[in-house]
Amino acid sequence: MTVVQGYNPRTGEPFGDPVPETTDDQVDALARAAAAAFPAWSGLPAAERADVLERLADALDGWAESLVAVADAETALGVPRLSGELKRTTNQLRLFAEVLREGSYVEAVLDSANPDTVPPRPVLRRLLRPLGPVAVFSASNFPFAFSVAGGDTASALAAGCPVVVKAHSAHPGTSRETARVVASVLPEGVFGIVYGTSAGVALVKHPAVKAVGFTGSTAGGRALFDLAQGRPDPIPFYGELGSVNPAVVLPGAAAARAEEVATGFAASLTLGVGQFCTNPGLLFAPESLVPALAAAVGGTTGGAMLNERMSDSYRSGTEELAASGLAKQVAAGSAPEEGFSAAPKLFEVPLEVFAENVEKLTEEHFGPAGVVVTYRDPAALPEVLRALPGTLTGTVHASDDEHELAGAVAAALAGVAGRLIFNGWPTGVAVAWGMHHGGPWPATTNPLHTSVGTTSIRRWLAPVTYQSWPDALLPPELREANPLGIPRRVDGVLGVH
Structure with a gap:
């Protein structure tokens, strides 16, 4: 059996119990479970998903001391740095709870019928809907904020997408312990984790996976990007790669x-x-x-x-x-x-x-x-x-x-x-509405999107337009009375109406 072994970077010695690599059959089971969980998770009202994200943040904060201890032994990043990073991670989850309650992330648009345009315009209602299960590849240098429960996972869960994480081989123990906390809060099938390079490849290729988030090397990201694009059904691959800043x-x-x-x-x-x-x-x-x-x-x-x-x-x-x-x-x-x-x-x-x-x-x-x-x-x-x-x-x-x-x-x-x-320095990336953490190749595979900040949720959503549908059959975000009270663009005018 092939395993993933953690090491103490300060000494070069092995640390913790090795974690077995995930087999192809296990990857298949996790991806299928995510697909089965997708309808219920994506159909959960946004305010209820927000509550789950906040409970997850509280749970991670509750395990902070033990999580940081394992991460420090596996990464040598230091307790102060890791404690701050874990707090950043839980704050990300709470920020996305705010995003869900505010509601503008769905980009709701309502156009009234206009028979005088050429061609005539029917009643049109447009919003963003979640894509489906998402694969997230953990980063080596941020064992919390860009890993198992990090920004990609938080934004995808907020969007309504189940997540299967590929743990980074540099901190398998930290990944396993963080995953244990995450799985204790989320509904069955909404979260899974795999270990090992071959498991990551199998995950990208799995037909149930509808998008991929990656933070890592240019070479590794490019290989997975090509794999995602080479599928019979190519899927979005959002990679943050190399940057000289x-x-x-x-x-x-x-x-x-x-x-x-x-x-x-x-x-x-x-x-x-x-x-x-x-x-x-x-x-x-x-x-x-x-x-x-x-x-x-x-x-x-x-x-x-x-x-x-x-x-x-x-x-x-x-x-x-x-x-x-x-x-x-x-x-x-x-x-x-x-x-x-x-x-x-x-x-x-x-x-x-x-x-x-x-x-x-x-x-x-x-x-x-x-x-x-x-x-x-x-x-x-x-x-x-x-x-x-x-x-x-x-x-x-x-x-x-x-x-x-x-x-x-x-x-x-x-x-x-x-x-x-x-007149400042680039290290330090605030988690905020106005942040953009992206750039042209090779900084990322898609400069339109960010991996940090509220608009990172946009990666896991795609637009759907409802034409001439009865009001009662529309999603709540698109109904005439705006029952959720979210910002919407109605006949070209943006507001809460």
């Missing part, structure tokens, strides 16, 4: 607050041992800022990465970059010698060299490594920025008298980034 420091900002910018960059770069999808791996700055940046990064301490594969990949990738002849290493922080450890590193490359080698120098080295691209003339930046691969974020640091230049830089970044930050 470029940041630009304009000359005025560099001159006025060099130390503040340098220390802020180093802190964001090395946060979580560089294992955030939004760490700023690419920095454009005047050459005068390099000494401060090097001092700041050189003064940081790395730590254990999530698993041995990531640690080895980080080490080989940064060594290859150093030997490439394109960039020179200008700083290195410290790191423990034991376990799956990684030391922060900073490299420097002139803008002209970078522009000629964009593809090679924008390869993501997952971990605390950054490349500073030095420039002489900021007017040359927009053209280079427009050539960057898709990314989750773009950041601009500017002084008060550089707003025109900052606007030009932002316009270039807006073509490649899903979120633009001004």
